[in-house]
Amino acid sequence: MSDSAFHRKPPVLLGSLIFTSLLLLIGRGAFFKEGSALSFAVDTAVVHVELGAGFQMKGNRQFSNAVDWNDVISMTHGVSPGAWLLSEGCPATIESGLYLEVVEDAEKTAQIRCRWMPAEHRIVLRIPLHPDRMSKDDWIALPGIGQVLAERIELDRQSNGEFGDLSALQRVSGIGPKRIAAWKDFFELSN
Incomplete structure (x- = not known):
């Protein structure tokens, strides 16, 4: 009985299977055309910062309406921003x-100290990296960079000045066009 039921409906089942398979293939094709998994739209109106010591709301925060430092201080600490100073x-x-973290100086004045998030955090948050804002540990977070190459990059930047952009890293021994191409998605996040 089940054999005869199957033989009567194969065109419907086969048609459904073919239709579903075509939809999947068409959908997958769009992903291949768009580039790597790190390609995404960057919303320039949104600012991602990490709040550390001294803030009531520690951790990663996203601000879509933060125009300046006063906005961030007001939104995260609930106090008048006029009492705060930005450190050098x-x-x-x-x-x-x-x-960002809040520290007190010798006169007990609250200051906001700034540094860059670790590269791992910026990568996860889809924040483009910049070769002049990276430490040795940040370089090690990238694929294909170990301790020795990271030290070579840092030494080159100290000796020859800032890189300016990713392609300038080719002046470092051991870095060529293939490595630059492999890292491009981490530095130039495009649509």
């Missing part, structure tokens, strides 16, 4: 990838 080294505007 903080950029003039809020930038994605910053790690």
Whole structure:
């Protein structure tokens, strides 16, 4: 009985199977055309920062309406931003990838200290890396870079100045066009 039921409906089952398979293939084709898994739209209106010591809300935070430092301080600490100072080294505007912490100086004045998040955090948050904002540990987070090459990169930057962009890393022994191409998605996040 089941044999005869199957033989009467194979066109419907076969047609459904073929249709579903075609939909899957068409959908998968779109992924191959779009590039690597790290290709995504970067919303420049959104700022990702990591808040550390001294903030009430520690951890990674995303601000879509933070215009300046006062906005971030008000939203995260609930106090008047006028009482806070930015320490040296903080950029003039809020930038994605910053790690912020509140410290007190000798006069007991609260200051916001800025540094860059580790590369692992920026990669996960899809924040483009910049070769001049990376430490030795940040370089090691990238594929194909070990302790020795990371030290060579740092030594080159100290000796010859900042790189400016990813392609300038080719001046470091052991880095060529293939490595630059492999790292490009981490530095130039495009649509």
